[in-house]
Amino acid sequence: MTLLPHIWWPPALLALALLIDVVLSLRPPKFIRDCLDGVRFPREWWWTLIVIKTTAVVGLVAGIWMPGVAFAANTGVIIYFVSAAVAHVRARFTGTEFWINCLGMLALAIIVQVLSVLP
Template identity: 40%
Template sequence: MHTAYVIVTVLAAAWVGFSGFSLLRRAKFVVDPLVEYGVPESWWTWLGLAKTAGAIGLVAGLWIPVIGYAAAVGIVLYFAGAIITNIRARAYSSIPFPLLYMVPVIVAVGLGAAA
C-alpha cells in the first residue's frame, strides 16, 4: 500500500505542478479559458503559485505527513473553486478538467491514510 501511495502522490504532484507551471508560463490552453471565464489577469500568477506550492507540499508530505494533508486540502479547495468558476461562467463542458486534477490528490490522501 505504501508503494501505491508514493507513486500516486508523486504523479498527482507532477500533474498539479504541470498545471501550475503552465499557468505561470501563460500557456495558451490554460490562459484562454481563464479569459473566457472572466478571471482577472492580476490573479494568474498567484493562482499558478498556489498550484505549484500545493504540488511541492504533496511531495513534502511523503516525509512530513501534515504538510501533505494541508497541501491536499488546499489543492482540493483550489479546484473546487475552479469548478465553481466554470459553473458561474456557464462553461459546463469544462467542469471535468478541474476534476482531473482533484481526483488523483483525493486518491493519494486516501492511500496515505490507509498506509
C-alpha cells in the same frame, strides 16, 4: 491514523501533475487562457495560481517525509479545484476545460487523498 502517506507515489504523482500545470501556466497555452478567461478570472491575478500550485507541489513532496504536510497540501488542492468547479458552474463555462482540466484534477486529488490515508 498516521499522518504520513501509506504509499509515497500518489502524492508524488499529484505533485508532478501540478508542477506540469505550473510550468505551462508560466506562458499559458490557449486552453489555459480560455479556461481562465471563461471563468472571468482577472489576468492581473493569474500569477497567484502559480504561487498556490507551487506551494501545493512543495507541500505534497515534503509531506512524503513530514507528518501531516501532504495531507494538508492535498486538502488544499481539493479545495482549490472545488472552488474552480464552482467558478466554472457560476460562469456557465462547462465545456471541455471544465470536464477534463478542472474535474479531472479534482478527481485525481481526491483519489490521492483516499489512497494516502487508507491503511
